Amino acid sequence: ETGVTQTPRHLVMGMTNKKSLKCEQHLGHNAMYWYKQSAKKPLELMFVYNFKEQTENNSVPSRFSPECPNSSHLFLHLHTLQPEDSALYLCASSQDKAYEQYFGPGTRLTVT
Amino acid sequence: AQSVTQLGSHVSVSEGALVLLRCNYSSSVPPYLFWYVQYPNQGLQLLLKYTTGATLVKGINGFEAEFKKSETSFHLTKPSAHMSDAAEYFCAVSDGNTPLVFGKGTRLSVIA
Numbered sequence: 001e002t003g004v005t006q007t008p009r010h011l012v013m014g015m016t017n018k019k020s021l022k023c024e025q026h027l028g029h030n031a032m033y034w035y036k037q038s039a040k041k042p043l044e045l046m047f048v049y050n051f052k053e054q055t056e057n058n059s060v061p062s063r064f065s066p067e068c069p070n071s072s073h074l075f076l077h078l079h080t081l082q083p084e085d086s087a088l089y090l091c092a093s094s095q096d097k098a099y100e101q102y103f104g105p106g107t108r109l110t111v112t
Numbered sequence: 113a114q115s116v117t118q119l120g121s122h123v124s125v126s127e128g129a130l131v132l133l134r135c136n137y138s139s140s141v142p143p144y145l146f147w148y149v150q151y152p153n154q155g156l157q158l159l160l161k162y163t164t165g166a167t168l169v170k171g172i173n174g175f176e177a178e179f180k181k182s183e184t185s186f187h188l189t190k191p192s193a194h195m196s197d198a199a200e201y202f203c204a205v206s207d208g209n210t211p212l213v214f215g216k217g218t219r220l221s222v223i224a
């Protein structure tokens with residue numbers, strides 16, 4: 001595997017379910033990010049991790065819970081989501097938090 | 113704080129015509145500037161970047177951009193559009209210390 005991978009690519013979940021999104025980067029980077037991309041809305045930065053420490057949380061609801069066990073892996077734990085949370089969730093990584101970011105293919109999430 | 117303005121949420125060009133996507137930025141320090149492309153149901157892919165040095169930057173797929181400090185602009189151009197260039201394009205800025213700030217994106221359509 002090369003670059004940034006995300007699993008699953010598609011996810012349908014009910015509002016009472018608990019699921020997790022996984023991201024893995026094979027680039028040796030130190031920073032990782034979660035973004036939300038909704039139709040007809042700007043890209044929204046959700047969380048930033050630098051050297052496994054969370055450095056930004058942009059007022060994200062607590063039903064989204066990130067986890068970064070090491071510099072190569074990033075998870076987004078989801079619980080009791082709302083239909084408006086349906087979106088493409090993108091993971092990215094960069095050498096340092098101000099450098100160019102490399103994106104995964106995204107997870108298309110549908111909340112029913 | 114930095115910000116990016118992409119003029120035109122949708123640009124349509126004929127195949128073979130010049131592509132011009134506009135990006136203006138705001139930054140209190142010399143910026144790092146980036147252009148990304150996103151094809152449907154995929155993540156963002158880095159097209160090109162400017163950090164220091166030559167102000168005309170060449171990227172992948174025949175695209176280039178010129179950093180103009182006096183105009184606070186970083187417009188993306190391509191001499192001749194191909195059908196395969198149809199996608200969403202994002203401009204981004206960094207101050208070298210904080211994560212990239214992305215514009216709202218411009219959707220490029222190419223007409224045969």
